[in-house]
Amino acid sequence: MASNKEDVKLLGMVESPFVSRVDIALKLKGVEYKYEVENLQNKSEFLLKYNPVYKKVPVLVHNGKPISESLVILEYIDETWKQNPILPSDPYKRALARFWSKFIDDKIINAARKALYTHDEKEREKGVEEIEEALHLFENELKGKFFGGDEIGIVDITAVLIAYWLPIIQEAFGAKLFTSDKFPKLYNWSQDFNNHPIVKETLPPRETLMAYYKGHYERHVASNK
Template identity: 55%
Template sequence: MADQEAVKLYGMWSSPFSRRVELALKLKGVPFEYIEEDLSNKSPLLLKYNPIHKKVPVLVHNGKPVVESLVILEYVDEIWKNNPILPQDPYERAMARFWGSFIDDKILVTAKKVHFCLDKEREAVILEVCEQMKMLEKQLNGKDFFGGDKIGFVDIVGNIVAFWFPITQKVLGSDFFTSEKFPGLFKWIGKLQEIDVVNESRPPREKHLAYVRAQFEALKIAPK
């Protein structure tokens, strides 16, 4: 049996990738020590445990590091069998992995372009993001969660869409992500907000808003 007392999570309070691992551990009821990292002054331990990417999150279990949030989620699910977050059916399991990767490799990659492109280009990129979000929304198919009647892998990964996108949108002064355009996703967000550990595993809204606004202002891309 895994030694739960030997679990450490190196993260950063505003990182959606750190927060998704934190959420998975809490859903499993796994006690862990959280170590906050200053990414402008990375600790020697972070650099030791993740020498390739040099970023959070890093899960250290029994002295062994696991990096990259999607990999960590699967590791957590394999080590602690209670409250599974991935489906047991092989096909459904593969589909959950696919949509988790879709969120990170498609939606997030496209959304990042919105921050850095010119106004004329921004409209086309926002349209692309919306098309990808519609593809994701379609997977709910009337369910409360992507995992069915309870939170699962895709819901945990998609937390970034639920709680980080609205913050970024507010700072940018945009309105592409609304309940009118995405009723299914907003219904899903409402269900997520009913879960205590989900609310515990996301940044305080006003602090997060101020942080994102400061980031954009530093890049001189926030609306004046």
């Protein structure tokens, strides 16, 4: 385990749910680390050095060695710091957790982008249908309090985008994609997740995200006039 904060650095930005995944995992593990805020409009030499391929956050730097891409980082964290595991020990359950984590990025996020950012009405409607179908499939996978059972696991952490970010983004964009009446089990899960003591203290302020995504939406509308 890291002996002090200088052993572990997280390059990130508070508005990113992908960075939040890593933030939450490190906090759940009790790992001390230094958070370095990045500006993707003016990328630091450290970001370009540590993630020359994608030039994006998050980047975890452990003893000078960088790891990029949030799902890869989550697995690295779980393998490096054994306390409070976020991946199941059973190989089949472990594979399922990887499957559903990837499902969130491949299906739910892509459908949400289509539903929120597409100006073509038919494409937008298609995006809404796709995200509703994906969220129903995801909700049906929820068997307990959390996707990880009684404790938060990698699927819950990956889904922070659904639990915390999506309600804020849809409000900023004037959409209704994830609601308590459409997805009651998933909505209850999101409340339990967001109110988990460690998660709650780690999530960025709602007002910060709302201001960011409202500005994002206004720029998006202006660019398509």
